[in-house]
Amino acid sequence: MPPRETVLKQIEGASRGFEALLDNDLVQAKQILSRDPYSAFHLVGLGLSAFLAAILSREDDELRNAQETLIRAETMANNEANAKRAKGETAGIFPGGTEYKLLTGDATIGQALIAIMSESYVEFVKAIWKMNKSYKIFMGIFKTVFPENVSEHDSLHDIFTRLNDRYLEQTTKPHPAVESSGGFFSSWGRKKPSAVAAPHLRHVSSSSAIPTLPSSSASNGEPAIAASAPVSELPSRSGSSTDLSSSFANKVTLADSAGNAEVDSYPSPLWANDPLTKLVISGAALGSGMFGLIFSMLPPKMRKMISWFGFSNSNRPVALKLLTIAASTGDDVHGYFASLTLVTFYGFLLLMSGWQASEPTYLRSLSSILRRVHDRFPNGTLWVLNRAKLARYERRSEDAVGIIVEALGREAKEGNSFREADSLLVFELSWLYLSQxxxxxxxxxxxxxxxxxxxxxxxxxxxxxxxxxxxxxxxxxxxxxxxxxxxxxxxxxxxxxxxxxxxxxxxxxxxxxxxxxxxxxxxxxxxxxxxxxxxxxxxxxxxxxxxxxxxxxxxxxxxATIGGRSPASGVQKQIDLLSSFSPPPRFGPASSSAAPAPPSSTLGRTETRSSTLSGNTYRRRTSVASTTPSATIPPPSSATDDLDTTAEILQRDLLLGILYTALGHYDSSHYALAVQFLDAVLSASPVEVGDEKWVVPFAGWHRAVVELKVGDAETKEMDGAKAREVWRGKMEKANGWLDAVLATGEYDMKTRLESRVLMLRDEIQMKKVKVGLA
Known part of the structure; x- marks a missing residue:
């Protein structure tokens, strides 16, 4: 068991190494993390760095190296976690060895993710076992850090206050000798503050930017290490400080169960300068939050299946709160991964769910989290990428392209040893160009x-x-x-x-x-x-x-690049191209038989004919933005027509329906044509669909999206009671289309579409809560 001072140096060194990686210096990161081969902290950092490089490059050698490093890290961390300790020895304010249990969980989940990528059923089974092991480790630590649990109704203010109270209680106790037979917190006591001092206790403020570790040098030439708070004096009264009782240093925007923006202020953590306590709290919050978020996004059947392996806990609001805690308080690998998890999650929702109960809330949440980390790593590829993604989600595609082109140009000029991350920038750039x-x-x-x-x-x-x-x-x-x-x-x-x-x-x-x-x-x-x-x-x-x-x-x-959040000019160009193929589209400007689309203020209701979804026929009344019935597909000719099968025509109908849906964001009258094209696909017979079975369920999903977007347009100026009734019908119909999608047999990209069905259903449920229907 290394001395406490050595452990603190190892934490600082490992943190600096991972920071170098996030700042695009993979060479320096590996150099720093390779300096101490007998440090579990360094080995886990080295393994996770190799893991990030491996998943981006998809090179077998990189994957193998990452796996071997993480296996060594797990062994070392596990040995340290089980080592004999002096009575009363602790990790910050937590039981001794907790920090190494945390590292064991980190190394184990890294191995599981690599095994999933190994393209082997045997390795996939191993991954399930590794994930279960990691899950149990993180949940055990979670119960230690959050003994009162965290519920959906707890605000971040409540959670941070409880953590601060506990920290203050443990660090202001009398300081007995290590040999004392007291509890496991006893060796970390401090002089109890006087009755006069206690009410005015102050602490160093943790700014909205993730704090950096000390970089000054001590008199002996070694890097200065932040002292673990339990062996320091009372929290500092000097420098930048915040009175805990009178103000809050941090704010974050979260979505509540109804999708409403909930700006939650929370006190700065008293443990900000206590590396061990900070490591354990951020690690416990990340581990339990990440597992909870993953489980919440799984289909119900899959969730039930993995519960046999011991997995549980799928409350998404709680998971997001826990990840926010880790992202807000940790300047170690856990804090950074929590930030990355959050921006990825919010971005995925904005891009793939099709419609959101409260889009502005997600955008603000993503922006606030990203800004915090980007201020720390302005040139880090992972954060530059997410800046570009945010611009894309806000429909600022030119800005997004500019961000990526500038970053790639800078790296070409100055060099970038984290070359693997460039693949993410170029891939995003590809989709941005296609959207335009x-x-x-x-x-x-x-x-x-x-x-x-x-x-x-x-x-x-x-x-x-x-x-x-x-x-x-x-x-x-x-x-x-x-x-x-x-x-x-x-x-x-x-x-x-x-x-x-x-x-x-x-x-x-x-x-x-x-x-x-x-x-x-x-x-x-x-x-x-x-x-x-x-x-x-x-x-x-x-x-x-x-x-x-x-x-x-x-x-x-x-x-989700065709249509979606594409700029209007790009959408129109794609519509013009598809409409130029013969035979001309059955609806819209290129069709002489199509009725003009009514303005959004006259969105009407009409009866659609029965729709067939992979042989399952169901009838429904739908609220659509058109009074023109679906047209039959004219028989195409290979001698004269560009699209010479009914299946190709239906593919174009689907694409045009999606593109007109995207134009509806700029002018809601375009939803009329979107409905016509999508309903035409849903009304097609199996013979007309042919081998392109995927077009029908995809049309069903997009039809649900249009219905909800029309709901937004129709209720924009309505009072609560009237809007509630409109939404009741819209959501019932949208869920009907989604039911039909899930009931469809096999087709191309089925699993991807089903995950989008689940995401959209979650958003519908949030809207129900918001308008008072749940």
Missing amino acids: ACFVETADAMERMCTLNSWSHATYIAIAAGALVDEINDQRRRGETPSPAVVERADKLLAKLPGLCGLKRVFGEKPVTEVFILRRLEAQKAKLERWIRAGRLKEGAKLWEVVRISNASELGLFW
Whole structure:
């Protein structure tokens, strides 16, 4: 068992190493974390650094190195946790060895995540066992740190106050000798403050930015180490201080159970300068919060299944509070990971749920958390990425592109040893360009991805090739001759695509994107043969000549890039391109038979004809923004039409429905056309759908989204009682479409869509609470 002073130095060193990683200096991070091979803190930090690099690069050697390092770290931490200790020895204000139990949990969950990525069923089973072990460790520590538990109704003020009270109680007790037979807090006593001093007790304020560790040097040349608070004097009265009884130093915006913004002020932690106490509190909050958040997002059946392994606790509001505690108080790896978890979660909701009960609340929450960490690491790739994501979620795509281009330019000039993280920036940049309908730039970025990591190159190339085909078709639409350079490039990428599919395996299976790409590739080849047989093309014609609905559009739909939070100019350009294909769309400006869309103020109700979802027919009344009934699909011709099957026409209908939904954000009258296109897909027969079974459930999910967005538009100026009744109908219909989606059989990207169904249902439930229907 190392002396207390050594432990504090190890904590500081490991924290500095991980900070170097978050500031894009992977080389320095590894150097710092490799200096003490007998420190469990350093080994866990080294393993987690290797883990981050590995999941970004997807290189087998990196994964293997990370796994081996974390196994050594787990062994070392476990030995220290079980080592014999002097009576009364503690970790801050907690039982001695708690800090090493925490490290054991960190190392174990890291191993589990790596095992999940190893593409082996055997390793996946090991991952379940490792996660269960980590879960039990974190929950055990949670009960020590939060003996009164944390409920959905506790505010952050309540939680921090309880923690501060407990800390003050333990650190102001008399200080008996270590050999004393007192309780495990006894050796960390302090002189009890006088009756005069106690009411005026002050402490160093913890600013909204995550504090840094001391960097000054002591007289002996060694780095100065912050003393563990229990062996220091009373909290400082000097410097920047905050009177706990009169003000609050921190504020954070959270969403309550109704999705309302809840600005929660909380007192600065008294343990801010106590590394061990801070480590345990932030670690316990991160571990239990992260597990709770993950469980809350699992489908009910999956949640029930994993409960057999001992997992439980799926309260999302509590999980978010715990993660906020870790992010707000920890300047160690736990605090940083908590911040990263929160911004990822809020971003995922904003992008993938389709509709939110309170979008501004999520945006404010994400912004406040991100700002806190970004101030500490202004050039760190992970935080620059999330700055760009936030701009994208706020529909500021040009700003988002600028943030990423500037960061990549700076790294090219100054260097960046954390090169693996660049793949995240380039991947995000790819989707941003696609959302703007900048097709050549999309292809450039996706091809670059093949040089940055080893994940599915087939997926990257399929999107790049699809974007180039979109550019060729858009040049035709504008009456231009397609660029020979673009044509040659698209042809080469499409030619290499079949050989790339199947090179990557996940649990012994091809990635779901590659399964989809291969099937669509076969459909396009069959189309080429039809056009040749019809005399429309000569023998030897190239595949790009027949492609109209590209992989870029299809995969962009799955990644919520087509439509979604795209800029209006990009959405309109994609609508114009799709509408230029023959036969013309059945609705909208390109259709002479389509009735004009009424303004949002005249959104009406009409009866839709029965809809078929994978053979399950159900009738429903729907509130739609149109009075035009769905049109039948005209029989297409391979000799004359760009879209020569009813399945292709339905794919276009789905894409146009999604794109008009996106335009509805800027002008709600566009929801009318969105409803028409989506209802047309839902009304299609199995024969018309053919092999593209996925279009129907995706149309059902998007139809639910439109219904809720129309609800927002209709109730914007309504009073509470009237709005409540409107929402009752809207949510009932939306849930009906979602029920039908979940009842559908197998189709492409099913698991991804089902996760979005669950996210949207959570938002509907929050809205019910908000309007008084739950």
